Amino acid sequence: MAGCSEFALIDDYLSGLGARREDVSLGVGDDAAVVRAPAGSQQVMALDTLVEGVHFPADLPAQWVGYRSLAVNLSDIAAMGAQPCWALLGLTLPEVNEAWVSEFARGLDRLARDSNVALIGGDVTRGPLTISLQITGFTSTEPLRRDGALPGDRLWVSGRPGEAAAGLAVWQSAAARDQASWQGLKEAFIRPRPRLSLGEALGGVASAAIDVSDGLLADAGHIAERSGVKMIFDPDRCQPSVRLQRWAGSRDAALALFRAGGDDYELCFTAPAAADRAVVAAAREARVPVRCVGHAEAGEGVFWGELRCDKNTTVGYTHFPP
Amino acid sequence: MAGCSEFALIDDYLSGLGARREDVSLGVGDDAAVVRAPAGSQQVMALDTLVEGVHFPADLPAQWVGYRSLAVNLSDIAAMGAQPCWALLGLTLPEVNEAWVSEFARGLDRLARDSNVALIGGDVTRGPLTISLQITGFTSTEPLRRDGALPGDRLWVSGRPGEAAAGLAVWQSAAARDQASWQGLKEAFIRPRPRLSLGEALGGVASAAIDVSDGLLADAGHIAERSGVKMIFDPDRCQPSVRLQRWAGSRDAALALFRAGGDDYELCFTAPAAADRAVVAAAREARVPVRCVGHAEAGEGVFWGELRCDKNTTVGYTHFPP
Numbered sequence: 001m002a003g004c005s006e007f008a009l010i011d012d013y014l015s016g017l018g019a020r021r022e023d024v025s026l027g028v029g030d031d032a033a034v035v036r037a038p039a040g041s042q043q044v045m046a047l048d049t050l051v052e053g054v055h056f057p058a059d060l061p062a063q064w065v066g067y068r069s070l071a072v073n074l075s076d077i078a079a080m081g082a083q084p085c086w087a088l089l090g091l092t093l094p095e096v097n098e099a100w101v102s103e104f105a106r107g108l109d110r111l112a113r114d115s116n117v118a119l120i121g122g123d124v125t126r127g128p129l130t131i132s133l134q135i136t137g138f139t140s141t142e143p144l145r146r147d148g149a150l151p152g153d154r155l156w157v158s159g160r161p162g163e164a165a166a167g168l169a170v171w172q173s174a175a176a177r178d179q180a181s182w183q184g185l186k187e188a189f190i191r192p193r194p195r196l197s198l199g200e201a202l203g204g205v206a207s208a209a210i211d212v213s214d215g216l217l218a219d220a221g222h223i224a225e226r227s228g229v230k231m232i233f234d235p236d237r238c239q240p241s242v243r244l245q246r247w248a249g250s251r252d253a254a255l256a257l258f259r260a261g262g263d264d265y266e267l268c269f270t271a272p273a274a275a276d277r278a279v280v281a282a283a284r285e286a287r288v289p290v291r292c293v294g295h296a297e298a299g300e301g302v303f304w305g306e307l308r309c310d311k312n313t314t315v316g317y318t319h320f321p322p
Numbered sequence: 323m324a325g326c327s328e329f330a331l332i333d334d335y336l337s338g339l340g341a342r343r344e345d346v347s348l349g350v351g352d353d354a355a356v357v358r359a360p361a362g363s364q365q366v367m368a369l370d371t372l373v374e375g376v377h378f379p380a381d382l383p384a385q386w387v388g389y390r391s392l393a394v395n396l397s398d399i400a401a402m403g404a405q406p407c408w409a410l411l412g413l414t415l416p417e418v419n420e421a422w423v424s425e426f427a428r429g430l431d432r433l434a435r436d437s438n439v440a441l442i443g444g445d446v447t448r449g450p451l452t453i454s455l456q457i458t459g460f461t462s463t464e465p466l467r468r469d470g471a472l473p474g475d476r477l478w479v480s481g482r483p484g485e486a487a488a489g490l491a492v493w494q495s496a497a498a499r500d501q502a503s504w505q506g507l508k509e510a511f512i513r514p515r516p517r518l519s520l521g522e523a524l525g526g527v528a529s530a531a532i533d534v535s536d537g538l539l540a541d542a543g544h545i546a547e548r549s550g551v552k553m554i555f556d557p558d559r560c561q562p563s564v565r566l567q568r569w570a571g572s573r574d575a576a577l578a579l580f581r582a583g584g585d586d587y588e589l590c591f592t593a594p595a596a597a598d599r600a601v602v603a604a605a606r607e608a609r610v611p612v613r614c615v616g617h618a619e620a621g622e623g624v625f626w627g628e629l630r631c632d633k634n635t636t637v638g639y640t641h642f643p644p
Contacts (some may be wrong), residue, residue, distance in 0.1 A: 025364070026467060029548070032368035034465045037359030041348070045442065046354035047456055048410040051449030075424060079353040090371035090412065090454035121365065127373030132412035132445075132454030134369055143356045145348060210353060226351070284380040288639075 008062065013098075013105040014089065017119035018112030021085060024120055033120035037084055041138040047074035052129035062100045064190050066107030072213065073135040074115055074194035079211040081144040081203040082137035083196065084115055089122035090132035110260060115196060141203035144269065149227035153270040155294040156206075156279060158195055160241040161216045162254065163188035165261025170247070184243055187190040187278040192265035198290070199267060201282035207270035215260040217309055219268050221302040222292075227270075229300030233259075237293050259304070270296055335420075336411065339441035340434030343407065346442055355442035359407055363460040370396035370537070374451035379493060384422045386512050390408075394535070395457040396437055396516035397587040401533040403466040403525040404459035405518065406437055410445035412454035422569040437518060456523030457634070461523035466591065471530040471549035475592040477616040478528075478601060480517055481539045482563045484576065485510035487583025506565055514587035520612070523592060523604035531591035537582040539631055541590050542616075543624040549592075552621030559615050581626070592618055 015028045026034035037043055050069055052058050060068075062162045070087065077084045089108075093101070094204035112119060117135070167189025170182045177186070195211075200208065208227055217233070224231040248254035271279050276292075283290040302309045337350045348356035372391055374380050382390075392409065399406045411430075415423070434441060439457070462526055489511025492504040499508070517533075524531065530549055532541045539555070544555040562576035570576035593601050598614075605612040624631045 001621075026465065031398040031469050031531075032366045032404070032459070032465075034402070034467075035365045035367065037363075037365050039361055041359075043359050044354045045357065045408065045410060045458075047410040047444050047454070048414050049414055049445045049449075049452075049454065051414055051447055054447060054449050074577065080356070082354070086367065088367060088369040088456055089370050090456075092371055092373055092452060122369050123371045123375055125371045125376060127371075127376050127452060128416055128450040130371075130449060130452050130454075132456075134412075134454075134456035136367075136412055137354070143348070143354075146352050146354075146458045163619040194624050307499070 007297050012102045014119065014122065017105055017109045018087065019116045019118050020120045021116070023085065024118050027118065033088070035120060038138055041140055042143055043105070044080045044082040044137045044139060044143055045134065046073055047132060047134040048072045049130060049132040062103035062116060063107035065104065066104035067191065069131040069133045070111045070117070071109050071194050072265060073194060074134045075192070075211040075213070075257045077135055077137040078194050078196045078199035079144060079209045079267055080137065080139065081141060081199045082139035083200060083211065084117045084135055084137040085190050086120045086136045087112065087117050088134045089119060091122065092125045092127040092130040094127070094129055139203060144202060144206050144209035146208055146210050146223050147226040149223050149229050149296045150269040150272070150287065151229055151296055151298040152206050152273060153296045154273055154276065154292050155220060155231060155233070155267045155270055155296060156210065156290050157216060157266055157293050158198055158282045158283070158288050158290045159264065159266040160188070160244065161212060161264050161266060162240055162244050162257035162261040164192060164263040165257045166244055166247045168263065180249065185247055189232060189263065192263065194265060195267045195286070195288055197286035198288040201286045202269060205275050205282055206269040206271045209267055212264040212266045212268050213262055215262045216268060217259045217302050223268070223270060224300065224302055228300065229296040230301055230303065231296055232303040233294040233305065235305045236306060237291065333596050336441065336444065338428055339431045340409065341438045341440050343438070343440045346408065346440050348351060348448060349440065349442045350444070355410070357442060360460055363462055364465055366399060366402045366404040366459045366461060366465055366524065367456065368395055369454060369456040370394045370398065370455040371452060384425035385429035388426035389433050389513065391453040391455045392430050392433045392439070393514050393516050394519060394587065395455045396537070397514070399457055399459040400521035401466060401515045401531045401589055402459065402461065403521045403531065404461035405522060406439045406457055406459040406534045408442045408458045409434065409439050410456045411441060413444065413446045414449040414452040415446065415447065416451055428523055433468055436474040437602040441486045446623035454564055460631065460643055461525060466521065466524060466528050468530055468532050468545050469548040471515050471545050471551050471592040471618050473551055473618055474595060475529050475616060475618045476595055476598065476614050477542060477553060477555070477592055479534065479588055480520055480605070480612045481586065481588040482510070482566065483534060483586050483588060484562055484566050484579035484583040486514060486585040487579045488569045490585065503568065507569055511585065516587060517589045517608070517610055519608035520610040523608045526589040527597050527600045527604055528593045531589055534586040534588045534590050537584045538590060539581045539624055545590070545592060546624055549618070550575060550616040550622065552618060552625065553618055555616040555626040557627045559613065574602050595604065
């Protein structure tokens, strides 16, 4: 699809990004990339699209747009318990802006190298700023699906849910953006850490998993729906972080973000109660904090203690309001 | 990334599209799809993005937008000599329009079934109408790359170059669009046929290949550049089709489309002169007409007979004019 000046862009900035991998025999620059899948593995494939003004603020620096484009995809691979390997990029740009592309490439490249991902191909086109990235990974254990939770399983989440949503608000506030006290929250939004090590360590331990992109209750609801169980949060175990409470001004306001704030890219997962120790060991191995926030029962729906949550209260963010 | 009503859209219209394949163990609806790569094959991966108003007219019916999104990607797989298997779709929509999505899905589904491709996942987001599709294929022979042409090789092209560009003009002309005499040209634009059978038959026969998306001379130029050869078209062998000449009004005007009209999605390829019979046999097996239009020599650049073509004359279409 691309014309000559686009090829120049690709060649200059998007060739050779990420890790060098021996399983890539032909990368950017042909009609398609050529790779070799490892024998005996299951291959895991995801694709996420980011639209300016919908999935990230228009003033987010290009470096962090590049980082984010890969991070949200890596998060899907993490939620499957797989290790990522190859990425293809669809980059739609309103105009040729070499400085922007160069910074975008830098942000993507850094995370790709850290994650052992090679950018093997893609397409640069003209249009409203949109990034589609497709990622492939492999797992030698059974992939972590959404439909494996059983009644009696415990419900876990990693990290500090709600901080990314607060961080977006920090970013959007001229007064708060550069204040030292809010940098931690801002980082949670700008630089989400895909939980690849945790996902891998949970292989054979967790019964179901999802990454938290829509909001904790909404995403736990996706597990509940796919698994055919009722998911019950224990409010006493859902303590928002101190800095989140400070930002939100009250525990209740912080809890709203904890429950429904999106874009955390933490892992929400279930595991049998007998696996408690294995979960804690996996988290320690991955150096990621996890906490048990509830459990699954026979039935359906998402409950906050006794209170049934309907979709309007669980969904933090939907692109098409009903 | 997707919220609840988007999931409903995906579930209703985009689940289960395309062929059923035994190598897909988990399709649309989880964080990622799970598939199994065939042992011993080389895996070929491409991604193309289509933007409304840039890659297709805003009034193209949704069915043909869906068809096209897959067709242009299949064409890349064809140009590698591979067989397609799995697709992931990034669909960005300005609003929920069930009728549009349903028609889009229908067009994509039909071609996917015909090509034995399963739609295994993707992402629906809100934003300006943009479609990114990632496709994977496999080949048991060496993939057809752009960099394998040698001096002395013949240059071939399938089908009738230039007809798609004329067909777009037919589509855009209120007077011509519904005239019976121009339906063949219009079809060439609306329904390009990815040359999968030809690509596969050319495995082990062609020395280099590309699909014609930018225009014949421009795409032959990509082979020339990657292979480090000079590509020389023989004007006597470049006869535009009769209906293309009728539409264009003169042989010269038709030739301009033949040389530089984009979006044909035919295959342009090179093969040693000793392989002439094998090329003809491959084309007969694939039931696709091919013709020899020139040859490669030591040197660089693209020549129309004696005349060197600079990039301005070879490029039919570029998204970012220099």
